Amino acid sequence: MPLRIETFSNVTGGSSFFKAVGHPLAAPKAAILMARLASFGPVAFYDPLGLLSGLAEFYDLSAIPVAGVYVQNVELVGTEVFGHRAQAVTDLPSSGARTVFVVAFDSQRCEGHIAHLIPKDVGVVSLDAMRVPEDMLNDPGHYLSKFNWATNFAWFRDEPGHHTRIVSSNYWPRYGAKGTRLWACLFDGEGRPIADWTEPMPPSDGTVVIDSQQVRAKLGLGDFCGTLFLHVIGAAGHDVVKYALDTYGDDDTVLSCTHDANAWPAERYAGLPAPREDERVILWIQNSHPTPIPAGAVGLNRMGQDEVRTIAREIAPFATVALDSRDLFPDARWPQQFEIQAGKHFVRPRYEVVSTNGRRRIAHANVERTDLKPDPKLAALTGTAIGKGHILPAPILPPDRWRTILLPTPMSTAQTELPVKAVLYDRDGRELARHAFGNLKRSDSVALDVTALLSDQALPGGWGHVELVYDFEAGTVADGWLHALFRYEDAKTGHVAETSFGSHLFNMAMVYRDEPQSYHGRPPGLSTRLFLRLGTTPWDTLCHLVYPASTPWHAQSDTSLVLTRRDGHEVARKKVAIPCGGSLYWRYHEMFTEAERLAAGEHAYVLIRDTTCRLFGYHGCLAGDSAFSLDHMFGF
Known part of the structure; x- marks a missing residue:
């Protein structure tokens, strides 16, 4: 059974309660509170906000x-709460309690x-006994304000030959934040906190860098x-800590x-x-809560098949565990x-592919x-009011070096079928080729070699992009949550990078079900603010910007x-014009002069800004001809 906690709603956004009670600084205080309640019972639980069941999960x-x-709500009297029949709070005087526990903050x-x-x-205690230090709160009078809980988790490793680097920007001041600080807590693989520290954030739009070797x-x-737990204190505008995470080694194989x-x-x-025959796929499970993950609570199943194979061991609070997929499914390829x-039990996990x-x-x-649930309107609206409809764009990297592969990935339990096609474009937005997958079943896993589909066609400029879109000639079941994995293989070295994301409606004046999405505020999102972290010396940085459009938009x-x-x-600014429906592939060392790069110095970044259209971007590092990395970019 999954944890019975509310974490995110696509209507109201992220929940703050689970962050507040599961915070690494709250957990030790919670242990003291629970011991106190056990010693001064019997305890009457007063649950006016419906938080008791969630607390009991942790x-x-x-x-x-x-x-x-x-309870306070008359309609809840007689319902089951925490395994007990809920009573009206007016019956509290006859409870015989020695302590009343008010299950609320700001109580x-x-x-x-x-x-x-x-x-x-009778004594009274509340969740306020679990509060983090007051100087960590942006809004002390409203403890569960989402801006008190701008937090996130990062997978963080430093071992011989394996290092990690987190890079972000202090983007909160542009939304009115002042005096932002970063609190970080590092947990080892067993979930033990081995270090924590607080440091001031850089000036507005300055770079945040946390390197495992330096730490x-x-x-x-x-x-x-x-796990590195990150908490930005004093946040405004965004309650999510966004970052790029690089893994690098003592040589270019990592x-x-x-x-x-x-x-x-x-x-x-x-x-x-x-995995392929010559690979292992390691899933890194990071317990994101101060409670163990029970044995058998998490596991894997082949997409489209019901058999779930679970991990037969308990995972400690905040612990990190490596799961080799071959241990559960030795024959899956x-x-x-x-x-x-x-x-x-855990945030969106990383996986690591290890090749022989x-x-x-x-x-x-x-x-x-x-x-x-499937949206029957999408088939009728695509081709009319929303034009091309949902688009999932990805680079076609220069085929003289890289092979581009596309794998559609079901990403909703309602997706029993996927009617999709891939359309290839050159850099100017001219269609080169297309491939109809047909109406894929949920259990189908069909990878497309995009580079091979180009065959002998010339690719003007040496790059282009591919769009995965719905194919309503093949089927009509669609929900707008269209995803795929894109894999890039270096033909010279065998180095591989992969990234995955979902579709959106892009660059259209009309709005349909919160699309086109906006970085901040209500849709439509029709502008771009992307963060391009730059590789450290001697690496170069690549960037591939795609200008997708569901309906005709600005020509460039x-x-x-x-x-x-x-x-x-700001050190320097370059203006570029990307054709509507086209893309731009560029490198940092070619776009900016040596003098500009020297003036920018270490830990600089490039802000990609456009007020006329919404771009979708991918970035990566280049270690000469020996290795590269690639992932999609984040905006704010």
């Missing part, structure tokens, strides 16, 4: 003698409502492979990148590829793919929606590439 309340569970108001019902010799040297740590973990644990994830039965040639790469699975983009120092100051 902490063992079984040692607390229960005098009764009481003074709730306590005031029932003060006349609490006998004078290790500064704090005198040994090897680690675990070079890869991915991005933020999507801070809300989900019931399922999907898009985890099975690419292009087969897995569903991850996560039960809301010594090369490694990381990528992430995606959230599989459990709340969607008006895009600025703003080279920005680590302190947020």
Whole structure:
């Protein structure tokens, strides 16, 4: 059974309660609170906000003698709450309780409502006993305000030959934040906190860099492979900590990148590829809560098949565990793919592909929606009001070096079939070829060699892009949550990178079901603000920008590439124009002069800004001709 907690709603956004009670600084205080309640029972649980069941998912309340569970809402009287029949709070005086536990933060108001019902010799405690330090709160009077909980998790490793680097920007001041700080807590693989620290954030739009080698040297740590918990204090505008994550080694066989973990644990994830014969696929499970994951609670199944094979061991609070997919499914091979039965125990996980040639790469699975139903209107609207409809764009990297492969990945439990096709375009948006997958069954895993589909056609400029779209001639079942995995293979070295994402409606004036999405505020999102982290010396950086359009839009983009120092100051600006429906592939060392790069210095980045259209971007690092990385970019 999944954890019975609310983590995210596509209507209301992310929940703050699970973040507040599961925060690493709240967990030790919770242990003290539970011990106190066990010692001063029997306890009357007063649950005016319906939080008790969620609290019980994180902490063992079984040692607390229960005098009764009481509610404020008349309609909840008689329902089951925490295994007990809920009683009206007006019955509290006859409870015989020694302590009243008010299951709420900012509890003074709730306590005031029932003060006349609490006998004078009865003690009162609340969730306020679990509060993090007040100076960590942006809104102390509203403890569960989402801006008190701008948090996220990162997979973080430093071992011989394996290092990680997190790069982001202090984007909160542009939404009114002041004096932002970063609190970080590093857990080892067993879930033990081995270091924590607080540091000021850089000036507005400045670069945030956390390098595992530097952390290790500064704090005198040994090897680690675990979780780095990040909490931005004083956030505004965004309650999610977005970042790019690079993995690199002592040589170029280890070079890869991915991005933020999507801070809300989900019931399922999907898009985890099975290994090829010469590979192992390692799923990194990071317990995101202060409670163990029970044995048998999480596992894998082949996409479209019911048999779930689980991990037969308990995973400690905040622990990180490597699961080799071959241990559960020894015969599964690419292009087969897995569903991850996560039960809301962990955030969007990374996986690592280890090849027998010594090369490694990381990528992430995606959230599989459990709340969607097919949308019968999409077939009628596509080709009319919403034009091309949902588009999932990805680069076709220069085929003289890279092979581009596309694998559609079901990403909703309602997707019993996928009617899709791939359309290939040159850099100017001219169609080159298309491939109809037909109406794929959920259990089908069909990979398309996009580069081979080009055959002998010339690719003007040496690059282009592919769009995965619905094919309503093949079927009509669609929900708008269209996803795929894109794999890029270096023909010279065998190095591989892969990335996955979902479709959107792009660049249309009309709005349909919150699309085109906006980085901040209501749709439509018709502008671009993308973060391009730059590789460290001697690496170069590649960037592939796609200008997808569901309906006809501006003939060309008006895009600025703003080279920005680590302190947020602009160094240089280049203007580029991308044809509507086309793309642009470029490299940092070619776009900006040596003088500009020297002026930008270490830990600079490029802000990709366009107020006329919404671009979709991919970025990566180039280690000469020996290795590369690639992932899609984040915006803010």
